[in-house]
Amino acid sequence: MPGVDDPLTLFQSWLEGARAEMGYDADAMVVATATPDGAPSARVVLLKGVDDRGLVFFTNYSSRKGSELERNPRAALLFYWHPLGRQVRVEGAVSRVDRAESEAYAHSRPRQSQLSALVSPQSEVVPDRAWLERRVEELAREHPEGDLPLREDWGGFRLTPDTWEFWENRDNRLHDRHRYSRADDGWRIERLAP
16 A cells, blocks of 8 residues: 555555456445434445545435435445455545436436336335335336436435545454545555554
């Protein structure tokens, strides 16, 4: 890790290695949010984009995570790649991606996934699975072909990193940990005790 000045470059290298080893599962990350009074919540979602602007995932803005991020727009992400003995933690401010980016992603998904996202009142109580399946069937009949509409309360969030932490397994618990923190002239790099 020392010698890599840019955490995004290091992350992309590690992610590429994890994808080669683990496939689709490498994009799974834990997103931790908190209510304004500090009650934490965490769940696994998929990374759907990463560049110099930040890391992107999509959700229903009315879901628990969406509501918490609207009221407390900071989050922590955790990638854990067990086969490689690596994990990456990322913390920072979160904001909505623009509508065009959300629409482009939504329309790139398989049609059945689009239908499910469109009918699901994510995080709300529903009567049963049959209720959800009926709603998907009804919507599929209403829109037999072409682009599906995008819910107003569905889209992406982008986390803009303030800090990155890279952890790599080493023998005898002497793991390597390096934290990158935003500084005026780029990134401050510090080694942390395991």
